[in-house]
Amino acid sequence: MKLSLAIVALALAVPTVGFAQDLKDTTSSDQYPNTFSSGSANVSPFTQKSKRFNDWSISAGVGVPLMQSADLTSIKNGNGKNLFGYSAFVSIDKAITHAFGINLQYDRGETRQGWFNTKDAAPADLSLVGARTQYDAISLLGDINFSNLLRRVDNKSTNRWAIHGYAGVGTLAYRAYQKDANGQRLMTEVKPFKFGSMFAQAGAGLKFKVNRRIDLETRVMYVYTGDDEFDGGGAQYSAINQREEQTSDNFINATVGMSLKLGKHESHLMWHDPLQELYYKIDVLANKNQDIEVCKKGDADNDGVCDDWDRQLDTPAGARVDGAGVALDTDLDGVIDLYDKCVTVPGPVENQGCPLTTTAPPATGPVVVNEMNLEGIEFDLNSDRILPNNTPILNNAVNYINSSNGSYTVIGATDTRASEEYNQKLSERRANSVKNYLISNGVNASKLNAVGRGKKDLKYPECDPATKCPEWKNRANRRVYFEAK
Incomplete structure (x- = not known):
């Protein structure tokens, strides 16, 4: 076996x-x-370095093992009465995908079975036997996240519950004691890592995500020992071990525990929404030539971006646009590149985007800027990570801010999903992420201040929690922009 x-x-x-x-x-x-x-x-x-999620965690818990299938049981309707043991476990967990992981687990505990607790005095009747088994086990378990495997993803709901299934094999060491009117004695001892010490266990658990670091879980496991002497009945053909026909003493272990998720990222792979990978790659796919027609609503301004997600439906003919259909303005001077005669140098609209020329001596001090607005700095759902397509905008902002004598407020915002408290903290993280990027690339920290406005500052106010908006509007609401002080 x-x-x-x-x-x-x-x-x-x-x-x-x-x-x-x-x-x-x-x-x-x-x-x-x-x-x-x-x-x-x-x-x-x-x-x-390229990972966007955590995939390691440490779990621990305590529980109650009940001998269920044996010649001496912990259950009253079997060969014994209701006797409760104790157990504890600790495991190192590695997530392979959002729906599958591997756990290396150590279990320690004691089962109690028979007609009385071995800590109590034995009755005079020699047919009434009590037993206890102290065990240590190391096992390798497969972990299937059925909730991620089967669930229908709803972007408006927060994923906080998950059903997990576990199964695996390992090595089991134990010492089984038996007690009757003649006293207590060691009946069987099995050392670990022997051929006859293998066992298997399988079960299910229900997890609740408390926060990005901690999960709580209740778990029920069925342990198959493959050993007829585990219950303390003695040798395989002893009088006690002939009371039942089964040759494996098995028990149920019900536990409650906690998992600590390790890593620097915001989300853990087992709670990761695989559809977010699709949103992350929109910027790459938007610039690729498509072999088939995908625009059901057409492309009214013929800028190469379907009207389904085009945020500027009246783009002038010939203008270069970003993935959202907005005309590019490389130097952020308010004149789009199509009409800008100085694409890389900011200048006023009345001078076609070029700096004004003058016969006066050149200014030696910094440029005075009264206001500045940066658009297009967007984020993935539940993330404060700066996307690759944001870096050109931020690099231009570094030069723009350093050339001015003004100071700026970096404002973070979110969409309407999740709670107000969560969105407020997320918007603050987004604003600080952009602020830290600018400082690390040469902007004087005294020129910048970061604030978060959560979901109170929507670019598309019609996207309230009761309204189902297209994803491009939700994405546009998840942004950071600048205001001059």
Whole structure:
């Protein structure tokens, strides 16, 4: 039986490792397509620095084990009465995908079974036997997140509950004691990492996400020992072990515990919404030539951006636009590049975007700027990470701010999803993320102040919590912009 369990575990592990390796972006120095990229030309290296989520955690918990299938049980309607033991576990958890992980778990506990607690005095009747088993176990468990695997993603709801399934094998060491009117004695002792010490366990748990760091969980596991002597009945063919036909003493372990998620990122992979990967790649896909027509509503201004998500439906003919259909203004002077005669140098509208020329001596002091508005600094859902397409705007802002003698307020905002308290903190993080980027690239910290306005400052006010807005409007509301003081 133990050998069969080992074979099954090996058979499950091989495809799991192969599946896990295919989940990450790979790179090759050879020309693509190649066997590692599934024929894709959009291949990027996957490193610890490029991750956008945490995938390690530590879990611990305590519980009550009940001997259920044995010649001596912890349950009154079996070969014994209601007797409660104790257990504890600690595990190191690694998430492979948003729906699958592997846990290395250590269990320690004591089951109590029979007709009386071995801490109490034994009755005179020799047929009434009590037993207890102290055990230590190390196991490797597969963790399936059924909620992520099966759930229908609803972007307006907060994902706080998850159902997990566990199964795995390991090594079990124990000492089984038996007590009757003649006293207590050690009946069986099994050392760990022996061929006969293998066991299996499987079960389910319900997790609740308290915050980005802590999860609470209640779990029920069924432990299959494969050993007829685990319950303290003695040798395999003893009088006690012949009371029932089963040859495996099994128990149920009900626990409550907590998981501490490790890492610097905002979200953990097991709580990660896979659809957010789609939103993250919109900027890349928007600039690609499409072989098929995807615009159901057409492209009224013929700027290459479908009206479904075009934020500027009257773009002048010939103007270059960003992924949202807004005409580009590289130097942020209010004159779009199409009409700007000095694309990289800011200048007034009346001079076609070029600096005014004058015969007066050139100014030696800083440029005076009374107001400045930066648009287009947007964020993914539930994230304060600066997207790659924001860096050109921010780099221009560095030069713009350094050339002025004014100071600026960096304002963060969110969409209407989630609570007001959560959105307020998220908007503050977004504003500080942009502020820190500017400072790290040379802006004087005294010129900047960061504030968050949560969901009180919407670019599209019609997107209230009761209104279902298109995703591009929600994305536009998740932004940071500047105001001159």
